[in-house]
Amino acid sequence: MSKGADIELIDVTKRYGAALAVDRVSLKIPAGTYCCLLGPSGCGKTTTLRMMAGHESITEGDIRLGPTVVTDLPPAKRGTAMMFQSYALFPHLDTVDNVAFSLKMKGVDKASRRAKAMEMLKLVQMDHLAERRPAQLSGGQQQRVALARALITDPQVLLLDEPLSALDPFLKIKVRQELKKLQLQLGISFIHVTHSQEEAMALSDLVVVMNGGRIEQAGTPREVFNRPATAFVARFMGDHNVIAGRVTAIGAEDVTFEVPGGASFRAPAGPELAAGLEPGAPLEIAVRTDRVTLGAGAMLGCGLTGLVQNIEYHGQKVQVALAAPGVAEFAVQVPETAFFAAPLNVGDAVPLAWTPQDVHILKASPAA
Numbered sequence: 579m580s581k582g583a584d585i586e587l588i589d590v591t592k593r594y595g596a597a598l599a600v601d602r603v604s605l606k607i608p609a610g611t612y613c614c615l616l617g618p619s620g621c622g623k624t625t626t627l628r629m630m631a632g633h634e635s636i637t638e639g640d641i642r643l644g645p646t647v648v649t650d651l652p653p654a655k656r657g658t659a660m661m662f663q664s665y666a667l668f669p670h671l672d673t674v675d676n677v678a679f680s681l682k683m684k685g686v687d688k689a690s691r692r693a694k695a696m697e698m699l700k701l702v703q704m705d706h707l708a709e710r711r712p713a714q715l716s717g718g719q720q721q722r723v724a725l726a727r728a729l730i731t732d733p734q735v736l737l738l739d740e741p742l743s744a745l746d747p748f749l750k751i752k753v754r755q756e757l758k759k760l761q762l763q764l765g766i767s768f769i770h771v772t773h774s775q776e777e778a779m780a781l782s783d784l785v786v787v788m789n790g791g792r793i794e795q796a797g798t799p800r801e802v803f804n805r806p807a808t809a810f811v812a813r814f815m816g817d818h819n820v821i822a823g824r825v826t827a828i829g830a831e832d833v834t835f836e837v838p839g840g841a842s843f844r845a846p847a848g849p850e851l852a853a854g855l856e857p858g859a860p861l862e863i864a865v866r867t868d869r870v871t872l873g874a875g876a877m878l879g880c881g882l883t884g885l886v887q888n889i890e891y892h893g894q895k896v897q898v899a900l901a902a903p904g905v906a907e908f909a910v911q912v913p914e915t916a917f918f919a920a921p922l923n924v925g926d927a928v929p930l931a932w933t934p935q936d937v938h939i940l941k942a943s944p945a946a
């Protein structure tokens with residue numbers, strides 16, 4: 579197996595007629611990275627993946643794999659391989675011939691290509707079903723065959739378009755673990771398109787959150803979850819409250835922020851962020867739903883009192899939805915034991931609290 583190579587997108591744009599699907603995307607994915615392209619339907623993630631694979635032409639910009647500009651190379655000459663969402667197996671070929679297919683196209687003799695196909699099938703634990711046809715395999719098994727077929731060309735980068743979307747929830751988690759294990763074992767980059775933030779967080783070394791054809795944020799799952807760059811990222815990753823208000827005062831290291839209802843609280847900003855702000859300017863902040871204290875424990879009161887709108891039991895946590903003056907929707911996750919020690923009911927008015935360190939300032943979205 580090859581060792582893998584960095585893949586780099588340099589100001590890549592894709593237009594379909596007047597429609598802009600991908601807008602000046604620049605991104606470097608180091609060799610050996612598990613990278614997820616994450617975003618809602620239509621954000622341009624599949625188009626980005628297909629341009630890396632060579633299945634879609636690039637309107638402007640370049641893609642590099644290692645030292646080579648691959649922008650105008652056909653898919654088979656790039657050092658990438660793609661696994662399609664539908665698996666795209668040939669129904670009339672058995673497993674081993676499906677996997678060996680691209681080697682057949684390259685003119686490799688039958689014995690060698692079948693031997694290599696068996697090696698790939700062992701890698702994905704499918705060698706015992708080598709003689710079955712796709713219709714005789716389960717969805718999960720077909721997916722492994724598709725994986726073996728993509729890996730037979732020894733790619734430096736494997737591109738996966740929503741690889742888990744056809745699997746049931748239990749199989750999804752099992753196959754997800756297997757994909758990660760395989761990527762570590764092979765040492766090449768896997769670039770995986772998904773609209774599931776849970777999947778992206780579980781798998782990635784690098785999460786790339788896309789919106790409206792642009793990258794909103796690229797970072798490790800912890801960076802993206804704990805320090806979402808924009809309101810879009812905070813909402814898309816979930817478990818965050820986004821609150822809109824205005825800046826009322828700017829200190830050397832923090833900012834005072836007021837919501838339309840009149841409550842105000844401080845947020846750590848740092849000199850770099852504070853320099854871009856001025857009193858009166860609109861600002862959005864994020865507070866994690868598990869960092870908020872409700873009720874009697876609210877010693878560090880932030881001045882907001884929430885009215886309980888809804889209560890959902892989630893097992894380890896109870897999710898409480900509230901509304902407060904100037905804040906239409908606010909969610910708090912309370913650990914199960916804490917909630918039932920002092921249960922709340924719909925209609926209760928409860929003080930909310932968090933520490934200034936738990937307030938995170940958001941920037942304007944690049945797609946805005």
Ligand SMILES: Nc1ncnc2c1ncn2[C@@H]1O[C@H](COP(=O)(O)OP(=O)(O)OP(=O)(O)O)[C@@H](O)[C@H]1O
Pocket residue numbers: 594597598599600617618619620621622623624625626773
């Ligand atoms: N062949 C095409 N012709 C015209 N427009 C296209 C074509 N393919 C994609 N688009 C448009 O480009 C934008 C990005 O599409 P893309 O498939 O990359 O999004 P996506 O994030 O992968 O969405 P999904 O999760 O639904 O697959 C969308 O607005 C889509 O309608």
